[in-house]
Amino acid sequence: MRLSWNEIRTRAAVFAQDWQDAHYEKGETQSFYDAFFNVFGIERRQVARFEENVKKLDNRTGFIDLFWPKVLIAEQKSAGRNLEKAAEQASEYFDALPDDQKPRFQLVCDFQNFELLDRDTRETIAFPLKDLPKHVEKFRFILGRQTQSFKDQDPVNIKAAELVGHLHDALYAANYRGHDLEVFLTRIVFCLFADDTGIFEPRDLFLNFLLERTREDGSDMGGWLAQLFQVLNTPESTRQSTLDEDLARFPYVNGGLFEGAVNIPAFNSDMRERLIDASRFNWAPISPAIFGSLFQSVMNAKERRAAGAHYTTEMNILKVIGPLFMDDLRAEFTRLKALKSGRKKRLHAFHDSLRDLTFFDPACGCGNFLIIAYRELRLLELEILHALHDSRQKELDAGAISKIDVDQFFGIEIGEFPARIAETALWMMDHIMNMRLSAEFGQVFLRIPLKRSPRIVHGDALEVDWEDVIPAKTCSFVLGNPPFVGKTYQTKEQKASMARVFANVKGGKLLDFVAAWFLKAAIYIKNSNTNCAFVSTNSITQGEQVSILWGHLLEHYGIIIRFAHQTFAWGSEARGKAAVHCIIIGFGTQDKEHKQIFEYETPTAEPEGVSAKTINPYLVDAPPVVVVKQRKPLSSLSPMKYGSKPADGGHLILTDGDKEQLVSAEPNAAKFLRRYIGSQDLINGGGRWCLWLNNAEPQELKPLSMVRDRIAKVREFRLASSDANTRKWAEYPSLFQTNRQPLAQYLAVPEVSSERRQYVPIGYLDSSTVASNKLYTVSGATLSDFALLTSAMHMAWMRSVTGRLKSDYQYSASLVYNTFPLPGQNGKPKDLSKLDPLAQAVLDARANHADATLADLYDPDLMPADLRRAHNALDRAVDKLYRRSGFQSERERVEHLFGLYEKMMAPLLAAKSKRRRAR
Secondary structure (H helix, E strand, O other): OOOOHHHHHHHHHHHHHHOOOOOOHHHHHHHHHHHHHHOOOOOHHHOOEEEEEEEOOOOOEEEEEEEEOOOEEEEEOOOOOOHHHHHHHHHHHHHHOOHHHOOOEEEEEOOOEEEEEEOOOOEEEEEEHHHHHHHHHHHHHHHOOOOOOOOOOOHHHHHHHHHHHHHHHHHHHOOOOHHHHHHHHHHHHHHHHHHHHOOOOOOOHHHHHHHHHOOOOOOOHHHHHHHHHHHHOOOHHHOOOOOOHHHHOOOOOEOOOOOOOOOOOOOOHHHHHHHHHHHHOOOOOOOHHHHHHHHHHOOOHHHHHHHOOEEOOHHHHHHHHHHHHHHHHHHHHHHHHOOOOOHHHHHHHHHHHHHOOOEEEOOOOOOHHHHHHHHHHHHHHHHHHHHHOOOOOOOEOHHHHOOOOHHHEEEEEOOHHHHHHHHHHHHHHHHHHHHHHHHHHEOOOOOOOEOOOOEEEEOOOOOOOHHHHOOHHHOOEEEEOOOOOOHHHOOHHHHHHHHHHOOOOOOHHHOOOOHHHHHHHHHHHOOOOOEEEEEEEHHHHOOHHHHHHHHHHHHHHOOEEEEEEEEEEOOEEOOEOOOOEEEEEEEEOOOOOOEEEEEOOOOOOOOEEEEEOOEOOOOOEOOOOOOOOOOOOOOOOOOOEEOEEOOOOOOOEEOHHHHHHHHHHOHHHHHHEEEEEOHHHHHHOOOEEEEOOOOOOHHHHOOOHHHHHHHHHHHHHHHOOOOHHHHHHHHOOOOOOEOOOOOOOEEEEEOEEOOOOOOOOOEEEOOOOEEEOOEEEEEOOOHHHHHHHOOHHHHHHHHHHOEEEOOEEEOOHHHHHOOOOOOEEOOEEOOOHHHHHHHHHHHHHHHOOOOOOHHHHOOOOOOOHHHHHHHHHHHHHHHHHHOOOOOOOHHHHHHHHHHHHHHHHHHHHHHHHHHHHHO
8 A cells, every 4th residue: 555645644643642642661662663654554564573682792682672674773662761871772782783684774762752863864853752743754764765865886786786696696507597597687676676665565575575485495486486577567457366465465567677578597595595685685775877887797707706896986977967968957947946037937848848858878888877867857857846836835746747757768788688777777766766756745656557668779889770769850968988998909890890880981990999989979960959978088089099080070070079078087896996097078069159178187186177169189178170190290390200120029139138148258249239228218227238230241240159140030030920021021130120220319209108207208319329119219309309399388289199008198209299389470480599508407407316217307206306497497488489478287288289280280281172172
């Protein structure tokens, strides 16, 4: 029997009248609580028991007056007794209970006074018996109707997933697997949730059914569950009149959740006990958004044990849906609420408009984004309803005033199991929000049986036509967190999908897997007003991927970036933090006047929102241009080249020990040995040696048997190579495959440098030192060249446009150096000679610490003061060459440089366009 709050309040008033003279603990406690539970239409014996024996922590035995595992502990005293002592006694009992039985609520009472404690929120409410009708809704937990607040990484979610995981493992071990297992567990999870949240009434209906009707050996459990699933899929009006009485108490659920037959597992006693353990757990605080992903992880027990369950935090999901739509909706609500005339009419229209919104996640997984989006919309709806209806109206038909429903949500998911979990979790969130609405507006509002469903398509989003899921013209927002897979790690099937999606995009095979969702979305929204927001690895806004992906999206689809989160640490694990660095990009084809960039001082810091006029693909407020690789500098800079590549299998390269051994045995080999420096050698000091045999005569090499042995091994290595060019160079085994060694002193730039450093360590090397192919070189570089390359301006450009190796900067001559805009106007570079003394000051400061490596000198925590001052002076001078007023931040530098780059590229693009038209 489902009672409205009005009926419950009436019953509470009768109860208060009937028990106004009660006062004796021992004689009247049991009758008192039997009557109290009846106020809610619940038979006390079905859920709670009297005089529960418990051994306290001091080993003394006590008796809890009334105990409902997981839910309520009550300590009753005679009228006028001290309730503070009663609360202390209840707390002692609470501490002594097993963790899986500890209740959330604690009640102490002396018949005439109530004190109720919520241990989760620490909220306490005290009132006399006569005021019970006023406060009776505080006991909504008796019906499983309490409202919930969810926390990221709440242990309750993890514990719930582990309990289901134990059941999964037992079933899987018994060879119950595949589709049947996935559907069965999905249905079981719904029953567990329904049992503690008011869908099944009374609370623990499912648990008691399992305990009382199934045998301890589990032999009949499968049969009972098969019957239960049928009952949950059958309307009450069409059920058989001879149906078992306990089964008949369960409601009709519908919604497709229990539709269709599946093979039911054959249980044993262990499996039965695992299901009952999961049923004893309190599922009321579970967050459907987080639990969906946690639950998915139980399908892989090895992963669960090794790393804990993975999920996306609600906080990070809000970073997507906030600027995508919720911020605008809340701003509009605030504006309408403040109107002095026409307020209600406009609010009603606004409320109606929420029903027309649709949401589509084409990589929805277990539905996290859709679930949180739905919750936030329902919370906004609650605020609208409070603004429209007098707070004293307690008997509104909640079902009639709520308009938002789960059929506004669409998704695609490649895995069948997470797709079904997404549907179930959306229904779970719907129920939670209905309970919230009921609590605030008086009527009990349940969407059981389920009449509307979300549309979650089981399929490959890169193969499915998104128009078949929901036409773009009727889709309001596309959102989600597509899979992160770099090009190196893509499977054969993923590479094939990428080839199809990017069939007409030059260089598409170099892109990360997530890029396919951006292109599919651009195609999808091209002729609509739909706006999108995706989470992505930051790789698609760095390096060569930018020109490939965003060049295509900007040119062919007119994509406009409307908001962006710059690089930050994304997601979490149940037992640790994820290390993935991500971005969020909100985009569409319609311009937005007030764009926003969220900046992070560090990847784990809180974001700071900054207004932007234009957001380019590098996620800065700058012209929407992409930096394209150039074979030579666009400016007057000297050419930058890679160092020399040995392609030798390591046989031409020697350690200090190898070198000493060789020279000791063959002294005449010394003349052919040169210092060999790569990125890490330059930064960390030390280095290796190489055999540099370019000018070696045959008669000089002939007596050097150890050198000849190394040469022979080079030939063998190259002949075995899969690369045709390397095999060709087997004809020249004494030489490096590529020789780009500068003939004069040169500037060396490491290919890879830590993201911690403010400056990439750059240094001069003598021409006798061979630069490896992990260094870039600028032959004959001047002090002015050094000044520009080591300046904050160049570092800002590098950080914005270069690629990354994990999180480290991967310097690129074609992307960073050759595209770097020099200071000047109308194509005329400024005189840079005034920078020479400042550059020399930096070199002199380094020389003051001759024993320190560049790694030490440029460690942000260890950088010497004199070197810091020299760099600061150089940075100020370089800044003023670009703009007389200088720059206050890296953001300002980057914005200015992109403006210069756009001007620098304009004539080149115009010429390219002219050639294209001529063809």
